[in-house]
Amino acid sequence: MKKQYSRIExxxxxxxxxxxxxxxQETVAAIRDCSLATLERERWIGIGIPFVKMGRLVRYKKEDVLIWIGKHKSRQSTSDGSVIS
Structure with missing residues (x-):
């Protein structure tokens, strides 16, 4: 049986x-604080973090995750600017 890790782990x-x-995708979802369904939907649509497909496995490179996060500016308000996907 696979051990369940906490978000902090x-x-x-x-x-x-x-x-x-x-x-x-479990680790990336923890980093982004989003659901697995969000990552899956973004892959299906073709937006979000680039991923690597290895057979049936989906994996994300740390470098790509950090670049994706870096493209999203910090905001002061929800009305501050447009959303980047």
């Missing part, structure tokens, strides 16, 4: 890993 794993590391 996923985040720690991500932070300690090298730039070239690959991560499951």
């Amino acid at each position: 996923h985040i720690k794993e991500f932070e300690l890993a090298p730039e070239w590391a690959l991560f499951s």
Whole structure:
């Protein structure tokens, strides 16, 4: 049986890993604080973080996750600017 990690454990794993590391969608969802369904929908639509498909497995490169997060500016208000996908 697969061990269930907490969100904090996923985040720690991500932070300690090298730039070239690959991560499951569970870890990326923890980093983004979103659901697995959100990541799946974004892959289906063709937006969101670039991913690597290895057979049936979906993996995300740490470098790509950090670049994607970097493209999203901090905001002061919900009415402050447009949304980047």
